[in-house]
Amino acid sequence: MKAGAEPLFQTIARLAAWNSVDTTKLIVDVDTGIDDSLALLFLLANAEAEILGIASTAGNVPAQQVAANNLAWLDLCRSPDIEVAVGSPVPLVIPLRTTEDTHGPQGIGHAVLPRSDRTVSSRSAAQLWVDLARENAGVAVGLVTGPLTNLALAVRAEPELPSLLRRLVIMGGAFNYAGNTTPTTEWNISVDPEAAKVVFDAFGAADRRPIVCALDLTETIAMTPDHVRRLAQRAGSAPEEAIAETDASTVRSQASNPVVRHFSDAVRFYMEFHRDHQQGFIAHMHDPFAAAVALDPGLVQTRPATVDVELAGTLTRGMTVADWAGMWGRRPNAEIACRTDPAAFFEMLIERVGAFAGRLYPGAGVPHKHRRRR
Ligand code: BDR
Ligand code: CA
Secondary structure (H helix, E strand, C coil), X not given: CCCCCCCHHHHHHHHHHHHHCCCEEEEEEECCCHHHXXXXXXXXXXXXXEEEEEEECCCCCCHHHHHHHHHHHHHHCCCCCCEEEECCCCCCCCCCCCCHHHHCCCCCCCCCCCCCCCCCCCCCHHHHXXXXXXXXXXXXXXXXXXXXXXXXXXXXXXXXXHHHCCEEEEECCCCCCCCCCECCECHHHHHCHHHHHHHHHHHHCCCCCCEEECHHHHCCCEECHHHHHHHHHHCCCCCCCCCCCCCCCCCCCCCCCHHHHHHHHHHHHHHHHHHHCCCCCCXXXXXXXXXXXXXXXXXXXXXXXXXXXXXXXXXXXCCEEEECCCCCCCCCCEEEEEECCHHHHHHHHHHHHHHHHHHHCCCCCCCXXXXXXX
């Protein structure tokens, strides 16, 4: 049989199997962001993930840049139309602080993605949350990998929102663990502590508790250059993808596969950042991990707790405080992820994103610098 000539019965069986995959409908809220980028790639790579809409939240970079990054990744992944909404330009109360030193001038490290011709939605990110949650009541799974600004605005507009969602997964906070922005405070919460409090308070009254993936666990999700090499290999990209700690920061990927090439350039920046902050030549993949939990909560063991956010502390503002023992006399409003298997997570990530990149660009076996421009 000639390559590519699949018998009709096989095609029908394949499509039937594809359709029979249980899909998870997701509302995704990101501040893209290097690790947010991989969270998006991971979800796009998963047949069981159906992204209903993407909220672009100001955080790592301003909201407009987050939206531009989201649209550009959708293009690179040849994704069908997915609505991308722009969020509030500022947190609820305080001015916006961004972190280009962590995520690069445009939020995607050293990567430079072609600007997309896709356009952003005419509705706000908060309205997107409200509308999609109402239209998909009891079905939609929320995932937030940035500050909680737009979800807080949505909760204010629709107080039933916590009960409308099937599940919510939040990347944020630090419990019994040092912060990464101040000694006590994690970045996503620190950007908009008031919003975080609105969201945690709202879930105090709801039946469903969000799963919180905090630094305690997400800092065990450490991507190494070898993970990137294996992902590239799985995509069929050439030459071998070798990010070296000794490389000058001007070195760029020559990967033949465009997804691998851009992701590698993005993550190289993140590894340099972690190295420069004495964390080793690795990159913590907070957000892809939260994305994986949104699809499969079985990846983590959780513990219930009542979570509140410190707003008044002069040294501890933005700290997430967990009452594990009911000392406040308030019902638990969160399930804090406390155990996982990082190696198993990376195996799945490499397999799914690598295979996806290979499917998207099947002919990309020739190293990038040897390709002729047409
Ligand atoms: C979180 O902060 C951001 O910089 C990352 O994208 C992640 O969502 C980790 O603290
Ligand atoms: Ca993020």
